[in-house]
Amino acid sequence: xxxxxxxxxxxxxxxxxxxxxxxxxxxxxxxxxxxxxxxxxxxxxxxxxxxxxxxxxxxxxxxxxxxxxxxxxxxxxxxxxxxxxxxxxxxxxxx
Amino acid sequence: xxxxxxxxxxxxxxxxxxxxxxxxxxxxxxxxxxxxxxxxxxxxxxxxxxxxxxxxxxxxxxxxxxxxxxxxxxxxxxxxxxxxxxxxxxxxxxx
Amino acid sequence: xxxxxxxxxxxxxxxxxxxxxxxxxxxxxxxxxxxxxxxxxxxxxxxxxxxxxxxxxxxxxxxxxxxxxxxxxxxxxxxxxxxxxxxxxxxxxx
Numbered sequence: 001x002x003x004x005x006x007x008x009x010x011x012x013x014x015x016x017x018x019x020x021x022x023x024x025x026x027x028x029x030x031x032x033x034x035x036x037x038x039x040x041x042x043x044x045x046x047x048x049x050x051x052x053x054x055x056x057x058x059x060x061x062x063x064x065x066x067x068x069x070x071x072x073x074x075x076x077x078x079x080x081x082x083x084x085x086x087x088x089x090x091x092x093x094x095x
Numbered sequence: 096x097x098x099x100x101x102x103x104x105x106x107x108x109x110x111x112x113x114x115x116x117x118x119x120x121x122x123x124x125x126x127x128x129x130x131x132x133x134x135x136x137x138x139x140x141x142x143x144x145x146x147x148x149x150x151x152x153x154x155x156x157x158x159x160x161x162x163x164x165x166x167x168x169x170x171x172x173x174x175x176x177x178x179x180x181x182x183x184x185x186x187x188x189x190x
Numbered sequence: 191x192x193x194x195x196x197x198x199x200x201x202x203x204x205x206x207x208x209x210x211x212x213x214x215x216x217x218x219x220x221x222x223x224x225x226x227x228x229x230x231x232x233x234x235x236x237x238x239x240x241x242x243x244x245x246x247x248x249x250x251x252x253x254x255x256x257x258x259x260x261x262x263x264x265x266x267x268x269x270x271x272x273x274x275x276x277x278x279x280x281x282x283x284x
Contacts, residue, residue, distance in 0.1 A: 003126050003134040003156050013152055017161075019116065021148055033132075033158065045148060067114065067161040070138075070152030077151035087147050091116040093161050095219035095276050098236045098271070115276075131236075131273070163220075165271040169240055172269050174229045177238060178210050181230045185207050188233070 004029050004069065011072040012037070016065050019090035021045070023072065024059065033063030043082070045090070050083035067093055097184045101177065102127040108171045111141070112157055113164040118146055120155060131159035206231050209282045214239070217278040221247040225283060226270065235274035242267040 004026070012026045014035065024040030040059045044052040102124070111121040112133060119142070122135030136154045140146045149155075199205060209228050216224040216237070226239030244265050250258040 003128065003132065006154075007156070013149075015148070043148075063158075067116065067158055069156040070149060071154040072151050073153045074151075076153075080151060085147050085150075087145065090118065090146070090148055093115045095115050095163070097230060097232050098238075101230060101238065101271075159273075160275070162273050163276060164267075164273070166267050167269045167271070169268040172229070172238070172240070174211075174227075174240060177229045181210060182207070184232070185203070 007069065007071050011074050011077070013043075013070040013072050014061060015067045015070070015090060016061075017067055017093045018065075019092045021090065022056065022059065022061070024056075026069075030063075033066055033069075035059075035061045035063070035066070035069070037061065045085070045087050047086055047088050049086065051085050053082070096129075097180060098131065099127065099129055100180070102131065102133070102165075105167060105171055108167060110135070110171075111166040112162055113166065114157070114161050115163045116161070118149075120149070120157070122155070125154075128159075131162065133157045133159065133162065133165075203231075203233065205282070206235075206280055209280070213283045215281045215283045216272070218272070219276045219278060222276075223247070224270075224272065232274070235277040235280070237272050237274070237277070237280075239270050239272065240268060242270045244270075 007026050010026055014022045021043045022040050023043060024037030027038050028036040037059045040056045042054040042056055044054060105124050108124055110124050111119055113119045120135060120138050120140055122138035125136045126134040134156050138155055140149045212228060214228045218224060223245045224242060226242035228237060228239055230238040246263040247260060248263060249260050252258060
């Protein structure tokens with residue numbers, strides 16, 4: 001998909017329909033929004049403790065489950081202390 | 096087709112996309128496609144306290160299917176032109 | 191009058207076409223209602239509205255699981271695109 005061209009080989013944050021957040025390097029995509037992410041990590045948010053980083057490795061994510069794809073500012077991401085960030089997980093997509 | 100063209104006229108305007116998980120993302124509209132997938136650059140989230148999940152994200156690609164509303168400035172839209180285009184499209188498609 | 195209306199309305203979207211430039215009421219999924227001036231629509235019922243008033247109808251539940259009295263959250267928006275998949279009905283307002 002043309003709109004994703006600039007995201008190739010960049011660190012991206014994918015938000016899924018169920019509210020999960022996965023961050024990884026975008027290695028490939030197609031017209032269905034299917035993605036290949038390398039060195040991906042799930043970021044699990046909770047309201048009573050910091051963000052938990054769960055390593056997932058190489059992932060192929062089916063486009064149907066994807067709500068949005070964000071290009072991560074790596075400098076800003078590196079400067080944030082995620083062990084201090086507390087928030088409810090994102091809600092699932094309902095209506 | 097009409098709404099796709101409508102969004103193309105909003106390119107480079109600042110708009111707010113409200114998702115079906117209540118996340119509201121404001122940014123500059125960079126591109127839109129036939130599925131009404133939206134590319135926003137230089138984004139910020141409406142309530143960063145509640146939604147810190149996007150803090151390090153600068154540009155996003157949003158799946159059209161997760162959009163609930165798109166809010167924009169009234170001056171960004173020529174309503175007379177838009178109504179004329181709608182009538183023309185309705186006439187041409189028999190709808 | 192009725193005949194004139196019937197002559198121009200033969201399918202559901204004709205109601206929407208006749209409402210172009212007029213105030214409309216829309217019922218949405220997620221217990222939302224919207225009124226606004228209709229400027230564009232398509233076959234999916236994607237619409238563009240101006241001078242929009244949105245109401246969200248909320249029933250809070252307390253700690254004991256007892257539903258509280260319904261309340262309404264309102265907001266005004268100057269220009270709004272509404273995606274058609276959330277639309278339940280559209281009606282011209284007088």
